[in-house]
Amino acid sequence: MDNVVKLVFEIAKIGKSNKTFPPIKEVKPFHHFFIDDRIDELNELDGPWTRREIVARYLLLNAVLDQGPDVIGVRGLLKDVTNNLYKNEIRIFHRPLDFFKELNISIDNILLSHKSIKEIRSKDWAKTNNSNPERYNLFFAQSQRGLISINEILDYSVHRWGVPLSVPYLLEKDLSIKSKISVQPLIDYLESFESAEIMAQQLKSNERYGLGSALGDKASHLFSKWYIHTFQLNYRKDDGWSEWSYETPFDSNAGRVLFRTGFLLSVADLRDYIDWGVIQKNKGKSGKNYIRVTNIRGKKSTKLKTDDLMNNYNEIVIHHMKIRERISNSFEIQKLPNAFLLKSEYGIGDFDDGLMFIGTNYCFNNEKPNCVKCPIRNSCYAFQKDRSLIEDFTT
Ligand code: SF4
Incomplete structure (x- = not known):
């Protein structure tokens, strides 16, 4: 277990010095909100709403769009539009x-x-993904099969842009019927939940305001990360809104790094991942084994059992995420980084930033990741001991 803890801290440390930002300050109407990468005077009104509210609305739409293979492209698309x-x-x-x-x-x-x-991105994208530039497409939707690319622009626009834009509008309408006034209806709604983890779940599944199939689990947790860690929009500073109060948003970059480094195989066996549908034999590109990282959600470690971690884990799920009332004797894999990092100088946002930095700059989704320059090469199981984790698996 010491190796896994060391790895998680190493990744979080890298994330802390390589923080990623959706490029909101390059959006001209919001440029004046920023001093360097920090939003100044969050409560200042910009038209009828606070800056905090406007940025939260932007991030909600960004989280919905932020799927598919090219995050830089998606963020550029939202900025330009x-x-x-x-x-x-x-x-x-x-x-x-x-x-x-x-x-x-x-x-x-x-x-x-x-x-x-x-035109700008497709060649680079094709090179790092073993694909053809012609296949470059940022129009994605959630379906029962997972993420699918779509060509129908009306479906994409109304479903992926229209649904998240409708949430603040509906909140405004509901408030006006009750003759209530707020300069930040979305913020008031988000922070009405007990914790950032519950907010992430409700963003997707709330009966009235939930985004449903427009928003995946990864995207809702990415929103939590941006809200708390990246832009520090949260008023609430209690444990429910701490740096450890929401799950790591597992996407394909995160899954690939966690698999190749050995993190995933330290907490459960390959056989478990196959049984859970996380590893799908011969279903990936060129007949390789496909890692479907989203299927890890809710799955429990079959290997880790230590009292120390149990205390931290229960503190996370009871007092930070507030999703359990009683102590638990097993660990959900996706919540383990929270337990490792609890009360350290690193939050779950640092950990995710580290995964993104490594996944997009070194650990490419092909047979030739840039291991010799990768900052975690000395701790990486695939690089040090078992290249088959790189060669036989894809995300
Ligand atoms: S050493 Fe190689 S396989 Fe390991 S995380 Fe870095 S790039 Fe990926």
Whole structure:
């Protein structure tokens, strides 16, 4: 277990010095919110809403879009479309209804931005993903089979952009019917939950305001990370909103790094992952074994058992995530990093930033990751002991 703990801390340390930001400050209408990478005067009004509210609305849409294979491309798409729409006085985060009122212009801008981003990014993307530039596509949707690319722009625009923009609009409408006024209806709603973990779950499944199939589990936890760690939008500072109060958003980059480094195989056997459908034999590119990282959610470690970790784990699930009332005798794999890092100088956001930094700069989804330059090569099981974890598996 010492190796796993060491690895988690190493990754979090790398994340702390390589923090990633969705490029909101490059969005012209929000540029003046920022001093360096920090948002200044979060409670300052910008039109009818606080800066905090506007940024939260942007991040909610970004989290929904932030799926598929090219995160940089997706974030560039949202930035470009927002700049262009605001230039046309279509102020979708100040007046979400503008997106639908001017749907023709919204759709034209999404298509145009996609075309120019494809020209810039597709060759690099194809190289690191063993693919063809022509296959570059940022239009994705959740389906029962997982993430699928779609070509129908109306479906993509209304489902992926329209649903998250509708949440603050519906909150506004509901408040006005009750004759209540708020300068940050989305923030009030988000922070009405006991913890950031519960907020993440409710973002997806709340009966009235849940985004349902528009938002995956990874995306809802990514939103929590941005909200608490990256932009520190949270008013609440109690344990329920701490740096350890939400799960790591596991995506394919995170899954690949955690598999190759040996983290996943230290907490459960290959056989377990096959039984859970996390490792799907010969279902990946070129007949390799496919790692479907989202299937880890809720699965319990079959290997780790120590009293020390048990205390930390229970503190996480009872007092930080607030999803259990009684102590538990088993560990969900996805919550283990929280237990390792609890009360350290690193939060779960640092850990995720580290995974993203390594996954996108070194640990490519092909047979030739840049291991010799990778900052965790000395602790990486695949690099040190078993190359088959790189060669035979894909995400
Ligand atoms: S050493 Fe290689 S396989 Fe291991 S995490 Fe780094 S890039 Fe990935």
